[in-house]
Amino acid sequence: MKEFITFIQQLINGLSLGSVYALMALGYTMVYGIAKMLNFAHGDIIMVGAYTVSIVCSIAGFSPMAAVLASIVVCTALGVTIEKIAYKPLRNASPLAVLITAIGVSYFLQSVALLIFGSKARKVQSVLNLESVKIGGVDLSGVALVIIFITILIMILLTLFIKCTKVGKAMLAVSEDRGAAQLMGINVNATISMTFAIGSALAAIAGVLFVSSYGYVDPYTGALPGIKTFVAAVIGGIGSIPGAMFGGIVLGIIESLSKAYISTDLADAIVFGVLIVVLLFKPAGMLGKKKITKV
């Protein structure tokens, strides 16, 4: 019985970690689906969001809610600026060039953060202060439950936004066929900027939730989660919103179970191993559509 309770607790931990991954993966998958590029700097936007929260909370002494809003504003502005300066000039360049630029942007953000804040980890006050709940002997952390709830809420809102609004439909059109969308009078550049704005705002929220459960931030906070998030998006099938959600949660559960039962050191190796296996058998991901190349 005791083992069962630990298992359930690990499962809930995994679900909460997975929800954060899912939030980040939503941003990745939207940008990939619409701009057809891998935004390597997505993880580092999360880091910037976390630093913003930490600074606003400690220096300015604002309330946590104000800090969250500030972080969303900063990240959105940053995401759109990066898109304008670094990615927009390469709209028709080879995918390799865009990918390398994105890696450059990621390193740029990391090294700027390193120069400003130093390599020492900085403490972040948790935005969420909640008691844990006990249900049938299982200790459920309040933060974990709130994270899961927020993620589900955001996913529903995002799906509604894309299905029901004009901007959302424009995004779908651009992701299906950029040229045809342009002919129909859709402003492709504005749509792509909008995608970056939404993706970065989601990254900001994910960043806040991520550091709420970890409690500190350093310049490399975003790097590995950023990569793992991409893994989540790929496992779920990149470009698909339910896929990102599914992939994120699967990844979170795998990671937390392997940390608990196999080895902390090997958890990352297992995550990437799963990615390679999934891609070998389903190159388009679990929920992705298979693309046929026409000659």
Add this chain to the structure above:
Amino acid sequence: MENKKSILFAIIAIVIFIALFTLVEMGLLSRQYMGLLVPICVNIILAVSLNLIVGFLGELSLGHAGFMSIGAYAGCLFTVYANLPPFIEIPLALIIGGLVAALFGFIIGIPALRLRGDYLAIVTLGFGEIVRSVLNSLKIVGGSGGLKGINSGMHKSDYYIVAYIVVIITILVISNFINSRHGRAVKAIRDNVIAAESVGINVVYYKILGFVIAAFFAGMAGVLYGHNIGILKPATFDFNKSIEILVMVIMGSMGNIPGSIIAAIILTVLPEALRFLQDYRMLIYAVALILIMLFSSNPTLIEFRKKIFGKKEKGGK
């Protein structure tokens, strides 16, 4: 034409060798620069071999440090446990390191058949991370504390010669490969997979071959590195190392071997010469990556570049 080129290459190689040899023997190089000779060789090998994947095969590999670490551990474990005379041991270690790395290159080459571009880049990245965390948790190789007590058993100046010979072999093999029938097939795959396949090029074979050759040399570079430094730590071979090699390839311009060599030398010597800029190194790399990509791929900026350097570029061609 080809003959002239190879004669020129041989002359350059011998001249550089004699120049370096006299400098080292006469003690004209400062300790600091002597210490850089092997790292320069290691980086040249890494950059040239990664260029084969990125520049000629047209796939982005973000796990080159993974191949390097596998080779390094395999080769160094061999020298730690086998007690042979150094002049037999080191070449054997180099070959073992290269072969083990090549085996992993083959394994990574298999997903490369089904995946392209971004997906493949992430698989190679994941591969690098897997290698690092497995090495971190393996007790036989010392875990995160590192594999200690690696000794080449050679005199320093003999070891420089070994490193130099490996560099020459790498450059010769890879540039000959690229100019051969196989190399042309590899370039055809990069330019258009479907067209290459339809004229009967075996895409599967050449893609794996590219990864195997690149991994082999990266493994040798790892062995050289390990015997020079004496201790191997998994943390050295992280994602940043892979990116550093990639920066060398990009700065030397993709698909250009002399470029990779020059960039590798500059990027090894420069951080030592500009110690005071140490903190800004990664920032400079990042900005350089972005600017190089913008200036080489954006139509308006290409025009701008041609206006400024127009005459030179025309003269060059």
